[in-house]
Amino acid sequence: MSNMNERLQKVIAQSGLTSRRKAEGFITEGKVKVNGRIVTELGTKVTPSDSIEVDGVPLVKEELVYYLLYKPRGVISSVKDDKDRKVVTDLLVGIPERVYPVGRLDYDSSGVLLLTNDGEFANLLMHPKYEVDKVYVAKLKGIPSKTELGQLKKGVQSDKDLLKAVQYNVLSVDKKKDSMLLELTLREGKNRHVRRMMESLGYPVEKLKRESYGLLNLDGLQPGKYRALTPKEVKQMRNLALKL
Known part of the structure; x- marks a missing residue:
């Protein structure tokens, strides 16, 4: 050739x-x-x-597209579901390209979810070695102590995984309802990472929302709505992953 x-x-x-x-x-x-x-x-x-x-x-040469979705609770982070539940691609109306989610958010979790048909871009963001920060806000049942919260950065054992948070920040404590609102920053994305980590410490997650993924957040979006990433945002996310 x-x-x-x-x-x-x-x-x-x-x-x-x-x-x-x-x-x-x-x-x-x-x-x-x-x-x-x-x-x-x-x-x-x-x-x-x-x-x-x-x-x-x-191989179909599609135009590469990139979307940010505010995933609501009760939707599967997939392109199909064997139980016929609603999937995230059902929310992207009128998009001809075959997009798929970059990573996953639990069925009962909400927040930032990226979708694309660019496999290289998706792999770049999902690979643990590239360490793109993801920020979550979790509502916990119970109020962990400072010592217990400190364990999050050291790592919490769950099954065969050591689950860690890069950092955390207590947003609020409600002693009457025995609950805490906790912000967590992760760089890995193991299955049900936040929920398993907190459950291992004895504080189940009642609600979980991913507030941001790298430089991207939910500003201007309502649950179930989405927008296309700008070329500048796509470039910024690539550069962030590659530490350029």
Whole structure:
């Protein structure tokens, strides 16, 4: 091929089909064809005019799009659900591209959720080594002591995971209702991270909201509503992850 300009795994990731790492796996396993020929070499480069198939499915070159959704409670962070519950993509009306959520928010949690068809961008933000801050506000049943709260930064054992918060801030305490409003900043995103961490300390989370993801927050949005990210915001989020 002449005028080669993009690595094959990058093009597959940018299509929104999968992450770059998984794309590399498809290539080395012989599941990718370029112009009808199987390609197994990771250094292969392609041009926009090349025809690409991944596991028998033609690669559709969609425009890359990025959305910020104020996810409400009672919605699944997925593109489909085997129990036929509402999923986050049901809330994005009139969007032709096949977007999917960047990470997850629990069914009973609300707040910032990003959706995109850019697999490379999604993988960049989700990978733990890039350490993009996510800020949550949790309403707790019970009032942890300063010593117990200090344990959050050291790490709390839950099953086989050591769950940590980068920092925390007590927003309010209601002694009559025996509850606390606690702000937590995370850089990892393990399954039910905040809920499991607080449950392990003996303080169940009654409500949980993700207030921000990196530089992005919920300003101007109501639950269930969304907006497109600006090109500047997309660039800022990339730079934040890469520490540029």
